[in-house]
Amino acid sequence: MDENLKTKTKILDAAQSLMLRQGFGTTSIEDICIAAGITKGGFFHYFKNKEDLGKAVTRHYWRNMQTVWDDAPFRKHADPLARVLKFIDYSVSASKGPGLEQRCLLGNFAQELSDTHPGIRSENSACFAEWSEYLKMDLDAAKKKYLSKKALDTKGLADYVIATMEGSLLLAKAHQDKNVYIKNLKHLTRYVESIFKKKRP
Amino acid sequence: MDENLKTKTKILDAAQSLMLRQGFGTTSIEDICIAAGITKGGFFHYFKNKEDLGKAVTRHYWRNMQTVWDDAPFRKHADPLARVLKFIDYSVSASKGPGLEQRCLLGNFAQELSDTHPGIRSENSACFAEWSEYLKMDLDAAKKKYLSKKALDTKGLADYVIATMEGSLLLAKAHQDKNVYIKNLKHLTRYVESIFKKKRP
DNA sequence: GCATACATACCGACCGGTATGTATAATTGA
DNA sequence: TCAATTATACATACCGGTCGGTATGTATGC
Numbered sequence: 001m002d003e004n005l006k007t008k009t010k011i012l013d014a015a016q017s018l019m020l021r022q023g024f025g026t027t028s029i030e031d032i033c034i035a036a037g038i039t040k041g042g043f044f045h046y047f048k049n050k051e052d053l054g055k056a057v058t059r060h061y062w063r064n065m066q067t068v069w070d071d072a073p074f075r076k077h078a079d080p081l082a083r084v085l086k087f088i089d090y091s092v093s094a095s096k097g098p099g100l101e102q103r104c105l106l107g108n109f110a111q112e113l114s115d116t117h118p119g120i121r122s123e124n125s126a127c128f129a130e131w132s133e134y135l136k137m138d139l140d141a142a143k144k145k146y147l148s149k150k151a152l153d154t155k156g157l158a159d160y161v162i163a164t165m166e167g168s169l170l171l172a173k174a175h176q177d178k179n180v181y182i183k184n185l186k187h188l189t190r191y192v193e194s195i196f197k198k199k200r201p
Numbered sequence: 202m203d204e205n206l207k208t209k210t211k212i213l214d215a216a217q218s219l220m221l222r223q224g225f226g227t228t229s230i231e232d233i234c235i236a237a238g239i240t241k242g243g244f245f246h247y248f249k250n251k252e253d254l255g256k257a258v259t260r261h262y263w264r265n266m267q268t269v270w271d272d273a274p275f276r277k278h279a280d281p282l283a284r285v286l287k288f289i290d291y292s293v294s295a296s297k298g299p300g301l302e303q304r305c306l307l308g309n310f311a312q313e314l315s316d317t318h319p320g321i322r323s324e325n326s327a328c329f330a331e332w333s334e335y336l337k338m339d340l341d342a343a344k345k346k347y348l349s350k351k352a353l354d355t356k357g358l359a360d361y362v363i364a365t366m367e368g369s370l371l372l373a374k375a376h377q378d379k380n381v382y383i384k385n386l387k388h389l390t391r392y393v394e395s396i397f398k399k400k401r402p
Numbered sequence: 403g404c405a406t407a408c409a410t411a412c413c414g415a416c417c418g419g420t421a422t423g424t425a426t427a428a429t430t431g432a
Numbered sequence: 433t434c435a436a437t438t439a440t441a442c443a444t445a446c447c448g449g450t451c452g453g454t455a456t457g458t459a460t461g462c
Contacts, residue, residue: 023317111374128376157388170311
């Protein structure tokens with residue numbers, strides 16, 4: 001592992017990776033310590049308990065996604081609608097990889113922990129809200145450009161996009177079939193296009 | 202509790218109810234036994250281990266949903282497209298109740314257990330497939346009626362409906378806000394309508 | 403000499419699963 | 433027909449392992 005990484009970051013990376021595969025409850029603190037190359041004493045130096053870690057991992061994961069997306073090619077499009085549609089395309093391409101790309105920690109945690117860990121849930125909710133806001137900015141610009149007069153609840157549409165992506169990941173996971181995800185996102189793309197009544201570039 | 206119920210059914214009902222709130226991992230066998238009014242000895246007489254229970258609860262839940270849906274008013278519509286759209290409406294109405302109606306055990310288990318419990322995952326996948334088939338039958342009829350010549354992957358559309366509903370439940374859970382679910386399903390309804398190019402009855 | 407950043411050792415609670423006991427119902431056989 | 437046998441349907445008690453968390457020690461840098 002990278003020796004220059006701060007220990008706390010190593011813990012967060014290890015926890016994120018393990019929890020993406022196994023979920024929160026199934027991942028023990030000891031497993032995380034082993035993966036991060038430290039011991040329990042070190043762990044509890046940085047996190048006061050497992051829930052604390054859960055919140056931090058949620059935030060850590062979300063920050064990672066943001067930086068990845070900000071550097072991704074779909075961000076370079078001048079047209080705001082293209083940025084949204086290419087974002088969906090990008091998620092599909094990423095999902096074709098062999099790794100953990102067809103997972104989302106936010107979705108996992110939302111299902112597993114919302115009822116039992118209120119602190120993690122609210123952190124999770126905040127990240128989802130930021131994601132929604134992220135999409136809404138482009139949707140607002142697209143609305144201004146293509147639908148200047150018409151009414152459109154861009155926040156609601158952003159939430160719909162997120163929910164559909166999460167649900168498609170969930171169903172693909174249940175069926176162990178990435179194609180479910182890919183096909184569903186084609187439907188989603190078609191729907192967003194139909195709202196803006198514009199063929200894709 | 203109803204004394205006439207078979208013990209096995211009581212266990213399944215108790216497990217379903219508890220797991221709908223807390224998830225699979227967080228629900229202990231002892232909790233289930235207490236809720237069902239038996240002891241561990243009784244439990245292990247009917248289920249050989251917890252994974253066995255998980256599979257049975259999945260099937261039990263899905264059978265419940267089927268019978269509830271078969272008796273629901275949306276089934277009475279003669280028009281197949283109306284049956285699909287009213288099914289979505291029905292899910293929205295049901296979600297407005299105060300109980301556990303805005304949950305889906307299949308979705309919960311898919312997220313929590315797909316990676317760690319292959320047996321439960323495959324049972325879960327089978328139930329999702331039956332749900333998809335359930336929708337597909339009406340979509341096929343609607344396709345025949347309204348789109349006789351055009352191509353439409355009804356299985357894919359059925360999966361999309363399911364995924365969107367599950368994702369919307371997930372997001373609503375994260376935000377603790379039923380309106381997310383309601384608003385999302387309005388989008389879904391509009392999309393299905395747009396495919397069949399027909400205003401709702 | 404004092405805070406920071408860890409390591410070591412251990413505790414107590416919980417939980418899945420087993421081993422075993424027992425009351426009752428079903429089956430069998432003379 | 434009815435005692436003898438057996439299978440069913442549970443209850444009781446307990447074990448072994450895991451895991452979150454704590455208490456404490458120690459090396460290093462400031």
